[in-house]
Amino acid sequence: MKFGLLGTGPWAERTHGPALAAHDEVELVGVWGRRPEPTGALAERLGTRPWAEVDALFDACDAVAVALPPDVQAPLAARAAEAGCHLLLDKPVATTPQAARGVAEAVERAGVGCVVFFTLHFCESTGGWLREQAAAEGWQVGRADWLSPVFGGADSPYTASPWRREKGALWDVGPHALSVLLPLLGPVEQVSAAPGGIGDTVHLVLRHTSGASSTCTLSHSVTPAAAGVTAQVRGAPGVTELPLRDEAPADSFGRAVEALLTAARTGEQHLCDARFAETVTGLLHTAQQQLPTG
Known part of the structure; x- marks a missing residue:
């Protein structure tokens, strides 16, 4: 599956990028970032190319992995879904219920797969514990x-x-x-x-x-x-x-990649999908409204 990576910060550099570059079933076709210099530097380290236009990267991809601030992520995720890209997103997907709902609705309209990287669900030890207790x-x-x-x-x-x-x-x-x-x-x-x-x-x-x-x-x-x-x-x-979490985040992210590949191929929704992420955003927004500002 052809992936594009959105973002050039520490999370993209240390977790998303290395996991995508190392995955046997992923072709990392490029990196897009908001600043040209770090975009080029990260693309070079990952053995891929920088993209200046995000929509052009969408057109070249089957899927995108996003390592951007939530309120930058949400509108780009919706655009990527509308372009037919499967989505591997970070948490929180957004910090407003409207933006999170927009991502979920875009995913459903486009019929693409979506997995949100709630880390504990994809670490082998903690993810296994969560599945066992949920049963x-x-x-x-x-x-x-x-x-x-x-x-x-x-x-x-x-x-x-x-x-x-x-x-x-x-x-x-x-x-x-x-x-x-x-x-x-x-x-x-x-x-x-x-x-x-x-x-x-x-x-x-x-x-x-x-x-x-x-x-x-x-x-x-x-x-x-x-x-x-x-x-x-x-x-x-x-x-x-x-x-305890017993592995590096990049290893957990590799399992999130596997989950998205499965969702894209089967059409089955993962627990950590866009609607689950929308629910989480809604609860955090409600909590935020009760806290002092500033």
């Missing part, structure tokens, strides 16, 4: 916490990310937390949000239509010593915790 019944209480030091003193390539600075952990790692809780506890009928005391820290309380409840703590502002990702569900099957 069980009777979960009553859950939590999913994602605490990172991106703004808390870590030497991270993502510290300088403008959209992460603007939107914070709610939008960057909130999708990961929700991607754990929704498949296990079911749809959410109410979300409450409150700011934490440190930087961009946010607390969420979710009430699910199943009667279950769950919580999230999200932050990019903890110190490196306090960082970690944890999740747990409790109910009739007992108590179980999310295992």
